[in-house]
Amino acid sequence: EIVDTDMDKLWGERLELDAGERGAWFKEAKYAMFIHWGLYSGLAGDWKGKTHFGIGEWIMNKHLAGISVDEYRALAKDFNPVKFDAKAWVTLAKQSGMKYIVITAKHHDGFAMYDSAASDYNIKDASPFGRDPLKELADECRKQGIGFGFYYSQYQDWNEKDAFGNGWDFNPKEANFSKYFKEKCEPQVKELVTQYGDLAVLWFDTPGKMTKEDSMALVNLVKKHQPRCLINSRIGNGVGDYSSLGDMEIPPENVGGLWECVDTTNNSWSYAWYDENWKSGEQIAQNVISVVARGGTYMLNVGPRGDGSIPKGASEELLVAGQWIKNHAGTIYGAEASPWHKAFPWGDVTVNHGNLFLHVFDWPQSGKIYLPGLSNKISGAALLNLKGNVKVSKEGDWTIVSIPKVKPDAINPVIQLKYDGKL
Ligand code: FHN
Structure with missing residues (x-):
């Protein structure tokens, strides 16, 4: 087996970052919707009649089904999310009390969920759907008055031999990262920051062994076109505007600086048919409270199905929590951390x-x-x-x-x- 980069590491950092005045809205917002949605959502955890338990968006990876690039790419031909409804998604986020949405523009599988000129491996060109759902979502967020941002996997791209992560089809020793970086990563990030209006957040993930120079090239690219857009710490190398702690990590003691906890409504980020372990509305509200009480922002994920519908197990509980938040808004939005620094037994x-x-x-x-x-x-x-x-x-x-x-x-x-x- 070819030894790959240390991808199993959980990417979480507490860097005490502070974006100054640019971060004021983030301090106020406190609660956001994260969305993992891609070709993997259509598989829902199954490949060739077998269920691969884990996290749905990793199904292509050798740790789960280990799907070849050719076979995985073929999924695009059948990806047709006819039930996708930007208005319904944004309405759900708003009614849940969330202040912005961050969605996977490109996850580790390398497939762009938007209309990308930099790579025709994208939903508009390669699937029968023929629309740009992220454009529809960005426009709808603007219309309904909530923030919008993109998730972008900048280092891992399992579709590209010159990027990292796919050690089952490619030899990482032969990867020419700067070629991938110049020809796909940078052009795609440029598309995201120039074609979708004002972005609240550019959310990078798993920086791996990115150099500081590469991290800074992306920071500068984002800042050039979107000076007010915040960048999370998973851009790598200690830069960024706020820290993303480890996945699902609610810290036991107060944490300083601008930071967020990312979590899921169940256990998988993307839709997986077997994962019905939905958090109750009460639990979701408690998690929002706990994160705000430690000084952070809670970004909670939903994984829509391949057809574009959001599972009721997630949406119904989000609305229960949303009702609680609406009735207790002054205890959450803009609130400060507990002066006792940690939770009480009660x-x-x-x-x-x-x-x-x-x-x-x-x-x-x-x-x-x-x-x-x-x-x-x-x-x-x-x-x-x-x-x-x-x-x-x-x-x-x-x-x-x-x-x-x-x-x-x-x-x-x-x-x-x-x-x-x-x-
Ligand atoms: O590998 C990814 C994972 O699929 C998911 O996107 C999470 C969300 O924070 N980030 C990575 C692991 O930290």
């Missing part, structure tokens, strides 16, 4: 506009929540949007919040404490 804390918001995941049977080391005077205390008395007392170092002993009939109830002064 839940977690966000801070906004002079309020501490206690998000109670596990209602304490004692009817008491103990907060250590809070010297501020509490000038108001209430259950947010719910009935029930809340009283606050001080005992030495402790602030004791007395709440009803019975949990209100609602998911993730919130207690609002108005504090005086600075935390």
